[in-house]
Amino acid sequence: MNLKELLIKTDVRPYAMSARFGLEKESQRVTLDGALAQTEHPQILGNRSYHPYIQTDFSETQMELITPVADSIMETLRYLAAVHDVAIRSTGKSEMLWPLSMPPRLPENDRDIKIAKLDKYEDILYRRYLAREYGKRKQMVSGIHFNFEYGEELIARMYKAQEECKTIEQFKNVLYMKASRNYLRYRWLITYLFGASPVSEWGYFTEEENRPTEPVRSIRNSSFGYRNREDVKVSYTSLEEYIDDIQTMVENGVLSEEKEFYAPVRLRGGKCMADLPKKGIRYIELRNIDLNPFAPMGIDGDTMQFMHLFMLFLLWTEEKEQADEWVATGELLNEQIALTHPFAQITLPAEGDRIFSEMMDMVTELGIYGQKELLTTYQEQLRTPEMTISGKMWTIIEANSNTELGIVYGKEYQSIAFERPYQLAGFRHMELSTQVFLFDAIQKGLEVEILDENEQFLKLKHKAHVEYVKNANMTSLDTYIVPLIMENKTVTKKILKQAGFRVPGGDEFTSLEDAERAYLKYENQAFVVKPKSTNYGVGISIFKDGASGKDYLEALSLAFKEDTSILIEEFMEGxxxxxxxxxxxxxxxxxxxxxxxxxxxxxxxxxxxxxxxxxxxxxxxxxxxxxxxxxxxxxxxxxxxxxxxxxxxxxxxxxxxxxxxxxxxxxxxxxxxxxxxxxxxxxxxxxxxxxxxxxxxxxxxxxxxxxxxxxxxxxxxxxxxxxxxxxxxxxxxxxxxxxxxxxxxxxxxxxxxxxxxxxxx
Amino acid sequence: MNLKELLIKTDVRPYAMSARFGLEKESQRVTLDGALAQTEHPQILGNRSYHPYIQTDFSETQMELITPVADSIMETLRYLAAVHDVAIRSTGKSEMLWPLSMPPRLPENDRDIKIAKLDKYEDILYRRYLAREYGKRKQMVSGIHFNFEYGEELIARMYKAQEECKTIEQFKNVLYMKASRNYLRYRWLITYLFGASPVSEWGYFTEEENRPTEPVRSIRNSSFGYRNREDVKVSYTSLEEYIDDIQTMVENGVLSEEKEFYAPVRLRGGKCMADLPKKGIRYIELRNIDLNPFAPMGIDGDTMQFMHLFMLFLLWTEEKEQADEWVATGELLNEQIALTHPFAQITLPAEGDRIFSEMMDMVTELGIYGQKELLTTYQEQLRTPEMTISGKMWTIIEANSNTELGIVYGKEYQSIAFERPYQLAGFRHMELSTQVFLFDAIQKGLEVEILDENEQFLKLKHKAHVEYVKNANMTSLDTYIVPLIMENKTVTKKILKQAGFRVPGGDEFTSLEDAERAYLKYENQAFVVKPKSTNYGVGISIFKDGASGKDYLEALSLAFKEDTSILIEEFMEGxxxxxxxxxxxxxxxxxxxxxxxxxxxxxxxxxxxxxxxxxxxxxxxxxxxxxxxxxxxxxxxxxxxxxxxxxxxxxxxxxxxxxxxxxxxxxxxxxxxxxxxxxxxxxxxxxxxxxxxxxxxxxxxxxxxxxxxxxxxxxxxxxxxxxxxxxxxxxxxxxxxxxxxxxxxxxxxxxxxxxxxxxxx
Missing domain, CATH: 3.30.470.20 (ATP-grasp fold, B domain)
Structure with missing residues (x-):
C-alpha cells in the first residue's frame, strides 16, 4: 500500500498534522548535592495506587511524571510543565529532580537503592524480579517515553481513500507496523540528535570491563543501556509475527511478562497484546529519548515537533528491504551512532540528508505550515555534532563534570518551580485561583482536563466521580438558583432582610420620576445611589451627609446611565x-x-x-x-x-x-x-x-x-x-x-x- | 398626644404614605343564570387546609379570595386580580362569581345552602353554631375585608418624635385605637361612597316585616345586615376596655368566641386578643366595604387609595368627644346613611365637606403627591348621590333588575378571565412561562412572592419549604455548574462527545490567522461559522456546499466581529x-x-x-x-x-x-x-x-x-x-x-x- 499517495489526497492532506500525544518522564529524586534521596515519595502527593500524573517507576526515588493524552504538542508540554511544578514543589526545597538520564552517583550498598513502595504486592514482586534479573543499578536510568497516535480524522480519511484493508483496525495495524519498522530503521537519527547520556556516574556500572571507555552519545541507547538479553528477538514483519514472538518468549520463560520486552518501540492499544489484531494498534510508544538536561522538563517543543514530523515521515518514506533486514540494519546503525564520541562526525551523512530532504518534500507537498526552519536547524546538526544535545553536554562535562552539570541544572529548575509559588507552570494564562486549584487537584491525584481555558472551565475525575468546575469556585456544590439570587442585589437584600439580617434600607427605582420623588426621604441622611446590576464600579454616588437637590438629581442621572434600574440605599459607616x-x-x-x-x-x-x-x-x-x-x-x-x-x-x-x-x-x-x-x-x-x-x-x-x-x-x-x-x-x-x-x-x-x-x- | 404634630415633622412626613395592605374578598359561586351553585369547591384548587389565597367562608359556595400582605395598593390589587383569575378559571366556564354583596337568589330549602366542607371538625362545628344562631341566609352576604397597617418606618419615626409612650408597642396601640374610634365615628362616609347593597334577592330575608321597604345604600352596613345581637356592646375608650368587654361577653356566653364579634373594625396582631397590649396592635381590619359590582374584583384602586388617605386622616383629625359618645354618634350617622335611598341627598353635607377639607390640608402639609384630584372627585359625590356606587347600581336595578345586574357583570368578569388563558391578570408584564407558572403555584396553594418582577424572580413557600425560581425554570433542582456547562458551546460539545453522542465536529479559534489556516479542512464540506457565545443570531454564516476562500474569510470576519472566539462546525442536514x-x-x-x-x-x-x-x-x-x-x-x-x-x-x-x-x-x-x-x-x-x-x-x-x-x-x-x-x-x-x-x-x-x-x- 502506498501511504504517501494516500496522504497527498486533497481531503486527507489538511488533516496530516492531526495527532495525539502523551509523555512519561522519569527522574531520580536527589539531594541538592546530587546524592540519591533517601526519603520516601512525598506523602502530600496523594496515593500512588491511583495518581494519574505522578508515580514512581522502579525505585522509590524514581519519580515518573505522566501527562494526559493531548491533541497538540503545546497542550502536552503545558501538562508536563504543570506536573513538574507540582512534583517539585511537593517534594520540597531540600531535594530536586536529577535532570540527566544517567542516574546520579548511586549508593555503595544495593540496599540503599529502594524499590518503590507500592500498594500492590504484585508490583513489588515484579520489581524484585527485575532487580534480580538485571541488577538494581541498571534500572535506575531515566528517560522520556513518547506516546504518539496519528489523528483519528487523518486515519479515517486515509482509510476511506484506500481499498486494500477491509476494516479500519486492519488499516491502523498496517500503518503502525510500517511506522515501527521505519522507526527502528532510522532511529539512529533520533539517537544522534537527542541522545543525552554520554557518561555515567560512579556506581552505575558494576563490572569494570563492560562499559564504554570514552564518552559517547547515548549509553542508554547503546548495548550498554538497560535492555533485554540478547536472546530476546522479535520480528516486525507483521503484527501477528510480532505478537507470536513475544508470546513464545513469555511461554518459554525468556521474558517474565509481555511488558518485560524493552524495545525502543512498543505497539499499544487494548489491555494486552492479543487484543491488537482485532482492536487495532491505537498508538505507538517510543522509549528511546534521553532526558535533555537543557530543557527544564527533560524535553522541549522543538524535539516534540521534530518527532511529530518524523512520525509522519515514517509513513511517507518507502521501505527498501525485507522487514527483518531493514530493522537489523537500523539496529546496527543506531549502535554505531550511540557509541561514538559526541563530537565525532557521523559516517553516513548522505542518509541523513536524504531523510531531511524527504521530510522537506513532505512538508511542502502536504502544505504543512511553518516547519521548514525547524528541519533546517536539525539538518545543520548533521555536520555540527557539538550542537547536538550530547555534544553540548560534553562541552560542559569536559570543562566541569557530569555531576556538576546535573546539580547546576537541577537546582536551576528547582528554583524556577519555587519562584512564583502562586502560579502553575503551563497554565499561567488562567486566573490565579484556577491555577492554585489545578495545582491542588494535580497534587492530590485527580485527573484534570481543561475544557475551556479562557473560561476557567475544568473537568475533574477520580475513578467514576466526575466534577466540573469553573473559576475554581463554581461547582455542583451550589444549586443553580443560588448565584441567581446573589447576582440580583434586590433579591439578595430581600431574602437577607426576611431572614432577619441587617441590610442597607433603600428602594429600587425604574423611573427617574419616581426616584426624584423620593428625595425627601434621603435629603438628610447618608445614602448611596447606584445602578442595580453593576458591582462597585461606575455610576455610583455616595453622600455621607445627605445631598442637595441638585446633587441628588445628578446622582440619579449618573446611575440611570448605567442601568434601567437603580438603587438608593442607606450608607453604612464602618x-x-x-x-x-x-x-x-x-x-x-x-x-x-x-x-x-x-x-x-x-x-x-x-x-x-x-x-x-x-x-x-x-x-x-x-x-x-x-x-x-x-x-x-x-x-x-x-x-x-x-x-x-x-x-x-x-x-x-x-x-x-x-x-x-x-x-x-x-x-x-x-x-x-x-x-x-x-x-x-x-x-x-x-x-x-x-x-x-x-x-x-x-x-x-x-x-x-x-x-x-x-x-x-x-x-x-x-x-x-x-x-x-x-x-x-x-x-x-x-x-x-x-x-x-x-x-x-x-x-x-x-x-x-x-x-x-x-x-x- | 397630638399625632398631627408628629406627622408634620420633617423626618416623619416623607414616610406618611408608607403602609401595608391586605384584602379578603368573599363571593358566592353561582350558575350562569344566577342560582347558587350546587357543586363543591373546585378540587383542582389544592387543599383548603393550607391554601393561602383561595378559601371558603361560611358556605361551600362562598369563595374567599385572600391577597398576601403587600407594600402598595398596586401590589395588593395585582395579587387580587391574579387570585381572581385562578379562582375563576379553576371553577370552570359553567359557573361564575356573583359580583354583589347581597347573595343571589337563595334556595328554598336551607339544606341546599351547604356549610363549607372543611377538613377541621371544629371549623364545621363553628359554622353550624352560626347557622343556628343567625340563620344560614344571613351568613350568605359577602364583602371586602380591608386590612391596613401603618408603615413600619412611619410608626418608628413618629414614635421617635414623641415622649409619652415608653415602648413602641404602647405607641402603636395609641395610634390604632385613635384610628378605630375615628373610623367608627366617620364611617358613614365610607358607607355613603362605597355602600353597594341596595336591595336583596328572594330568599335572603325570611321574615316579611323585618326588612327595608325601600332601596337603600347598604343593607349589609345597616342594622338589617349580618351583625351581632343588640346586647353585644364594646367600648373603644382604651385597648384594655375593648379586650375586657369582649372577654366578658365570651365568658357570659353572649359570644361563643372572640371572633364572633362582628364590628366594622377589628384590632389585629397576636394570636388572640390578650396578646395585643404587650405585642401591640399590628394592623386594623375594616370589614364594612361592600362588593363594588362595577369593579371586576369587587374593589378598585381609587377606593383603596381613598381608604389609605382616610386612614391617615383618622390619625390627623382631632377627636372631639369622649370615646363612647364619639363612637355612638358614628353608629347613628352610619345607620342613617346606610338606610336612605341611594338617590337621596345626605343630611349632613357640612361634616362631609369638613372631612374633605381636612384631608386636602393633610395632603398638602404632608407633601403627598397627586391625590387631590381623587379627593375632589369623591367630594363631588357628596352632592351627587347618583354617582355613588349604590346610586349607579340603583339606576341599573330600577331599569332592569338586581338579578340582571349580577348576571351581566358576573358573566362579563368571567369572560375576561377566560379571554387570554395563557396570561395571569396582575402579572401580564412578566414572561408568559412565569405567568403560567405563577397561575399553577397559586392554584395549588403555594405562597408566592415576586422578589423581582423584571427578572422573573419568585419565592415560593409551602409550610417551611421555601423555593426560589427564576424564569419558571431556573431552580434549585439543577446545580450551578450545569447552566455554566450549557452556556458554553465548546464545553457542552466536549462533554456530549466524550459521552458518546454525535455533535457537529469542528474547531474553536481565537485568532483570525489560525482560523484562516483551517480553510483546507472546510473548503469542500457543509459547515457553519459562528461566534462562540451568541445564540442563533448575528455573525452566523452557513455554507451547505463548501465555500470559496473569499466567502470563508468574510464569514470569519463576520463572526469575529461578535466575539473573540469563533466556532467552525460541520453543518448537519435535517x-x-x-x-x-x-x-x-x-x-x-x-x-x-x-x-x-x-x-x-x-x-x-x-x-x-x-x-x-x-x-x-x-x-x-x-x-x-x-x-x-x-x-x-x-x-x-x-x-x-x-x-x-x-x-x-x-x-x-x-x-x-x-x-x-x-x-x-x-x-x-x-x-x-x-x-x-x-x-x-x-x-x-x-x-x-x-x-x-x-x-x-x-x-x-x-x-x-x-x-x-x-x-x-x-x-x-x-x-x-x-x-x-x-x-x-x-x-x-x-x-x-x-x-x-x-x-x-x-x-x-x-x-x-x-x-x-x-x-x-
Missing part, C-alpha cells in the same frame, strides 16, 4: 470585611486597604512605592496575588489632596494612601484577619450565607467597631453584598496575615473520598 | 426538534416552522396572513404564545424569492413561507410532536441531558429522517445545542398538537408533597 464562607464554615476573613506606603523619614514616596513593589507577591495583570502600586494620575491626585508629591519624603510611620478605593487590583493590600474577628461575626456570616442557600460564598460585612460582638448592640453590622464568584487567591496569598488555602478546601468538599485516609492536605 | 427534558423524562417535543400561510385559491397572501393572525394565541411582544405574522421587508423579500407579492393569490394547498428562520418570535408555528417521535430519540435526549447533569433542559436535535429510529443507523441524529433556560410557554400553548403543561411539571418536582394526595393536576 470597615468592610470579606468573609469567605464554605459549607457553613468561615474559612477566611480579609480586610482590604487602599494602595499605600509607610514613610521612613528618608525615602521619597516614589522610592517607597518602588520598594514596596519588590514584594514577591506583587505583579501585573492579575497574574500575581497583589498588583504593583502605580504612580499615575489618580495616585498623584490623591497625593496632592494630602499635600504631597511623589518626590516628597513622608515622615517615619506616616501612612500615605495612593488610592481612595481598596481594590487589590489597584495596588491595595490584602490583610488576613480570620483569627481577629469575634465568633459572633463568623456565626452571622455563616447564618446569612445559609439564608441565601449557598455553600460557597464571599459575603461583605460592614462592621463599625469589631471590638463589640455582633450580638451586643443595635447596629453592629450591615451586610453589603454576597458574591457567588469570590476571589480565592487573595485569601491564599495575602499581603499580611496567614494565607488560607481555600482551593484545597473546595477540593475537599468536592472529593471527600480523596481526603478520608490522607493525613495532611 | 429537521431540528426541541426536546424538553425534565427529570429524565421527555415531557414535550416541538417542531418549529417558519412563518407561513396556506393558500386557498381565493385569498391573497395579505388576506391569508390577516386571517391567520386572528388565531387567539397570536399576539405581540411575547405576551402571547405565538407572534403575529408581519409583512415587512424581510417577508416581502421572501415572497419575492418565491415569485409572489402580498396581493398574489396562492393556489389551494400551496404553503407560502414568509420567513427563512423558524423562530416563534418572528411569526413561526409551534407544532407539538411529542407523540410522533420514536422512543429511541426520546431515550437519546434523556441520556444526553443526563450526561450534562441537568434536570431541566431544552435540547435541540437535528434528525434527518424521523422514521428511522435513532439506534438504527450511522448518522440518524446530531445534537445542536442544550438550553438551560428553555421556553416553556411554546410547549404549553402550541399552534397545533397537544399542549404540554410543563410549568406544572416543574412545580411537581419542586413540591412533590403538594401532589402526593391530589388526584388531578
Amino acid at each position: 470597615t468592610e470585611y470579606r468573609f469567605f464562607v464554605l459549607d457553613n464554615e468561615v474559612k477566611a476573613i480579609l480586610l482590604r486597604i487602599p494602595a499605600n506606603v509607610v514613610g521612613d523619614g528618608v525615602q521619597t514616596v516614589e522610592e517607597l512605592v518602588a520598594e514596596k513593589n519588590l514584594h514577591p507577591l506583587r505583579g501585573t495583570n492579575h497574574r500575581a496575588p497583589l498588583e504593583l502600586i502605580q504612580l499615575g494620575e489618580l495616585e498623584r491626585l490623591m497625593l496632592k489632596e494630602q499635600g504631597l508629591i511623589i518626590s516628597a519624603v513622608p515622615e517615619k510611620g506616616q501612612v500615605v494612601y495612593l488610592r481612595e478605593n481598596s481594590n487589590i487590583s489597584t495596588g491595595g493590600d490584602s490583610i488576613d484577619v480570620t483569627d481577629q474577628l469575634d465568633e459572633s461575626y463568623k456565626k452571622l456570616a455563616i447564618d446569612a450565607v445559609a439564608a441565601l442557600g449557598a455553600r460557597i460564598c464571599g459575603i461583605d460585612l460592614i462592621i463599625p467597631d469589631k471590638t463589640i460582638p455582633a450580638d451586643k448592640g443595635a447596629h453592629t453590622y450591615g451586610i453589603i453584598e454576597a458574591n457567588f464568584n469570590p476571589a480565592m487567591h487573595m485569601h491564599i496569598y495575602p499581603y499580611s496575615g496567614t494565607g488560607r488555602h481555600l482551593t484545597m478546601d473546595v477540593l475537599k468538599l468536592l472529593y471527600p473520598e480523596l481526603f478520608e485516609q490522607s493525613d495532611s492536605i | 429537521t431540528e426538534y426541541r426536546f424538553f427534558v425534565l427529570d429524565n423524562e421527555v415531557k414535550a417535543i416541538l417542531l418549529r416552522i417558519p412563518a407561513n400561510v396556506v393558500g386557498d385559491g381565493v385569498q391573497t397572501v395579505e388576506e391569508l396572513v390577516a386571517e391567520k393572525n386572528l388565531h387567539p394565541l397570536r399576539g405581540t411582544n411575547h405576551r402571547a404564545p405565538l407572534e403575529l405574522i408581519q409583512l415587512g421587508e424581510l417577508e416581502r423579500l421572501m415572497l419575492k424569492e418565491q415569485g409572489l407579492i402580498i396581493s398574489a393569490v396562492p393556489e389551494k394547498g400551496q404553503v407560502v413561507y414568509l420567513r427563512e428562520n423558524s423562530n416563534i418570535s418572528t411569526g413561526g408555528d409551534s407544532i407539538d410532536v411529542t407523540d410522533q417521535l420514536d422512543e429511541s430519540y426520546k431515550k437519546l435526549a434523556i441520556d444526553a441531558v443526563a450526561a450534562l447533569g441537568a434536570r431541566i433542559c431544552g435540547i435541540d436535535l437535528i434528525i434527518p429522517d424521523k422514521t428511522i429510529p435513532a439506534d438504527k443507523g450511522a448518522h440518524t441524529y446530531g445534537i445542536i445545542e442544550a438550553n438551560f433556560n428553555p421556553a416553556m410557554h411554546m410547549h404549553i400553548y402550541p399552534y397545533s398538537g397537544t399542549g404540554r403543561h410543563l410549568t406544572m411539571d416543574v412545580l411537581k418536582l419542586l413540591y412533590p408533597e403538594l401532589f402526593e394526595q391530589s388526584d388531578s393536576i
